[in-house]
Amino acid sequence: MSRILLKNKLDDCIAAWRSAGFSVLAPVRRSDLSRFDEVERSTDMALDLVLPERTIKDHFFPQTEPLIKYKIKKHDIDSQEMLPPDMKRVFFGVRPCDASGLAIDDPLFGWDYKDEYWFKRRDNAVIVTIACTASDDFCMCTSVKLDPDSTKGSDVMLRPLQNGNGWQVEALTDRGNALLGPVASFLQEGSEAPAPVASVPVRFDVDRVMEWLADPASFESHFWKEISLRCIGCGSCTFLCPTCHCFDIQDEGDTFSGIRRKNWDSCSFAMFTMHTSGHNPRNTQSTRWRQRIMHKFNYYRGKFGVNSCSGCGRCTRQCPVDMGITETLQAITNLPK
Amino acid sequence: MSEPFEPKIVAFVCTYCTYAGADLAGTSRMKYASNVRIVRLPCTGRISPMFILKALQKGADGVLVSGCHPGDCHFAQGNYHARRRWTVFRALLAFTGIPEQRIRFSWISAAEGAKFAELINTLTEDIRKLGPFEQYHELQKVIETQSTY
Amino acid sequence: MGIQEQYISEAAGLLASGAVKLVIGYCEGSTPDRRRPVFVRTPAEAERLMLDGACVANLSTYLITEGLLSDGKSVAVFLKPDGIRSINILAAEAQINPEQVVIFGFDIENGQARTLAGRKASDFTSVVEAAKAAGLSADLQKESERLVQMSAEERFEYWKEQFSKCIKCYACRQVCPMCYCRRCIVDVNQPQWVNTSSHTLGNFEWNIVRAFHLAGRCVACGGCDRSCPVNIPLRLINHRMAKEVLDAFDYYAGESTDQKPVLATFRQDDPETFIL
């Protein structure tokens, strides 16, 4: 026996959470784009998506965020911090890979300086994940040692029922348990079996990849040049990635006042490492692509003990030239030992 | 309603014709609305579309771009080049929903002080009727508030 | 022999004879309906080339890769009429020497690739003329007209919604063969004309500037639109610009390798009905 949430009770849950002061965010399809956004009822949701095009990272580490508001005075500057307001949020229908992405980034934002802008949002968010029963040609969670029902980063796990009427509900954390409190009356006990999770093939040997990347000789390998020839140097893979977290600080304003902002940046951009002198240590696309792969599967692990990839496959799925991590790691897997 | 809305208008003009025309309006002691702020450039050829965008960001409710009549350009061709740019840029702005009535173009010669004064008055009045360009200013206001994400 | 086999054999021949150092074409992609760009350097590799109705990307964008053509050697590239027009513009804007570009011309009709005869950009004059005569896309015109019929406020709201999605990944710029600037205007920070932040204002500015810079240069290959990860209908805004230069100046981008840029030239009798 387990707790069950029936689909026809979902609206009650939403209402209950909302009246408990939560805003409820779920995958929606709006203006020709699937992403997480606030919903008021279940019909707003697009839960049938394998994966929304945008990640939930957007809601913890927004693409652009004000940090400081400043006013320029004759002899000094007035400034005022612009932390986000307190927001109690339920993210409903998150996929395990996106939820894992948050967990992967947590140590990054908290290892020395605790990034308040991330944790203020993170601490007040409850992640309700739905295990995947479907996948597509780009999904690769199993290749990075996660699964279609990984619980990493999630507070509540929902497993779709075989009969399609609802989900098995499992609270994974205190936050998850607390979230279920106000909706306990809409849950029921049941023994319906969950549907089998999606079968996602293992597309590369991540251990072999890590081994190869760690070999100092690999850094200068001709491999990087060949594999990245068609990369056009846009930032779509990094910006759609649930774990990429690079940013730039930018002042925007006029003569009298302005805002200091934190904006996404991408290691794919030629400007990313451009020095004021004009020198660019990563002056070709291959060195940038190498950086991205190295960072995800070598450096990040070195620092935080985990690879910076949750296997969502967006990098390939939305790449204008059909590149992505999968192809590269497959190629590394297939390199002669 | 208390006070009538006073629109903010930014004008980009060439120094040889329209700026001189504006001076003439002054020396002739013509009276016109005080809503326009003039940015003086050597030639309409120097007026980049970016100027217009920045004026809007700065809260302009209307923009005027003005220079020498065709054939009168001090630099012979600057205004012809400018005219092509305006044609294209104006179409672009209109297509993105920035009303054509807010971005105006004119030829005003150094002798047309009266035309300048009259245009400023009409323009001010037209834009006053349109009201503040809230839709665009809203974009700026959003930036200045904390993220609700 | 189908077009694919024919071009594979010709590409292999060109590589074998040393007539070209590289062939830029399409090969199998990560799913059955995807084709990805491929760079072929040996006759043997030419076997990987594919050509069919799924080959839509405008590969001319790779020709502006820094240093690619600087050794004076030739490169062959698979191009549709839009790509051929791109070559014309790149040549007219002195970014490439068209003599170094061998074109495998093709077009897609009813989902099938069909040969376009010719090897050099100048061989395709009639193809470009036919494209001009066929007019701008009627589908886009219809969509664009729908927007034009709206009130300015509605149109603004429409684009505000669309541009609010923009994440400034610059895929639209990177995929575009016309965006060859060594430094994009958006990367100019002294002064910062375009707000680089991806808030809606910054996105408005970026997308307006991008469209303006493509006015009279866009060949409607659709690359930006397809590449946009957040599905902004960039094709519409580019189409509107193409229509404007065609209507106002009878200018069709990419007609020849010596066509002058529409915004660097003028006619004394250019239309000016909007100027007071």
Place this chain on the structure above:
Amino acid sequence: MAKIGVFVCHCGENIASMVDTANLVAAISEHPGVEICTEYKYFCSDPGQETVKRAIREHGLTGVVVAACSPRMHEQTFRKACAEAGLNPYMLELANIREQCSWVHTDKEEATEKAIEITRSLVEKVKRNNGLYPISVPVTRRAMVIGGGIAGIQAALDIAGAGREVVLVEREPSIGGHMSQISETFPTLDCSQCILTPRMVEAVQHPNIKVMTYSEVEEVDGFIGNFTVKVRRKARYVRMETCTGCGDCIQKCPVKKIPSEFECNLGNRTAIYTPFAQAVPNVPVIDRSRCTYFKNGKCAICKKTCQIDSIDFDMQDTIESIEVGAIVVATGFQLQDTSLYGEYGYGRYKDVITGLHFERLASASGPTAGKIRRPSDGKEPETVVFIQCAGSRDVSKGVRYCSKICCMYTAKHAMLYAHKVHGGNTKIFYMDIRAAGKGYDEFTRRAIEEDHAGYVRGRVSKIFEENGKLIVRGADMLLGRPVEVEADMVVLATAMVPQPDAKDFAKVLGIGYDEYGFFNEAHLKLRPVETATAGIYLAGACQSPKDIPDSVSQASAAAAKVLGLFSREQLEREPVVAMVGESTCAGCWGCVTACPYNAIDHKDITDRNGNVIKRVASVNPGLCQGCGTCVSFCRSNSIDLAGFTEKQIFAEVMAL
């Protein structure tokens, strides 16, 4: 750190009565970077300027804003003051709070607010101003005049007369141009040759003038003060240095039946020839295409005849490269080919001729020794019909413009005819009589009143031959009825058109041309003799149809411009010019195309070993006039305009 001084002028009451200057000073004083802000009754006065200068020195100001009148009024005044106080004059901006503020507004509060905003935005601009220094360009004080017609000769003589060297290039074997073909000139009826020939001789003998006939300009490089011109000296096959011009070779040349271009094919010339008897230089040329020797290697009679062995069949074209500082273009005009009017029968009927033909017939040195004889049978025509605007002012077939000289020369022709053929009849079909000019209207009146020129207002619709007569059918619009005239000869007032190769030549020079091919002046009203390319000037009919007095006036004007340029060794120019950011320029050459002054060129950037890495745009500060059209075109923001830089304008707007 910026230290800006702001000086608020009351202009007596002119500003102070409408702008609360105390308020203005208070507001500006609070602005970041403003070191000092004061007000005064008249800053343009001596004590006012002293205040500014003292403040610059005492406060070490890095920039100055004077909030006063229009920069068009006192910018120079205050720039000078800044310079005198040791501040670069371009570190100054004027905030126009008089013409564009106090004088035009009626609400003091609004005017004050506006004055504050204007001043503040210029403070922001001036913070980003850069010190600029006048640009000096060395000047080669030698001029080239292209075209040896009356305009070219006049320009050359004027420049040479002022002591500067001139190279006069003419593509025909002789200088003289169209004027040498003309019989008498209106409105004085003096003989064209008589007034022209002395000037031709003067030119060729002038110590400062080097005349290069039978030569063509092939390439022009460089810019104002520093042109390099490649001139092709076509092989004459006669040695200029030794030929005495005795004419024996011409006499003996067996090829005698070549239609003479100079005589408009009404007379003949030989294969070795001078175009006309008074040619300057009086050295013949061999027409290679007609010469028997060049055709089959036989003949060479001229060589045998020449006593001083001046004939050289092996002579080759040579290219001479000449450095000059200025170029006067005086390449003249041509006549439109009138055969496009099928209904007039030109080319079909021998006795339908052009005005220039008539000049040759009336010329004492012409093929008929000045007797009016019709070409077909040599008879004296009893009735001559003149048709004006045979090509001019005709949108459908001819040209849209008025050729300007035809009304006058037709009246002259009617007069000459009346003087030479007593009792003859003239009919002149005209649209309007345009006789503006000194003595011109009097002249046409004289033609009508004294010489009975028969003016008929109307157009001719058809000319056909019948019984040895030319039947001219037309309409008399004043009487409103058809007219038919039996004429012996018809003279068409053909349109003046640009030289057939004018457009190509304009490209060689890098100057503009209009839809017809006439060269474009920099400004139709204010700079009519300059071209948009600095250092290249226009004279005569290459710019637009002109008569002799106009051509000569313009030639002298062009010469004055050249002499002005040559008055100093260095040309000093305003430093408001464009500059290229070479690191980011993508080399698309849009700016090169857009520049109205051809001031932008390509520049190779090379590595240490001299290999070209990339090509970028490069502005020639000697040519740039500072319009900034290139800046607005440049997509990558790689070109900027000193004095109005992107940073300056951005700051100005962002402060509004």
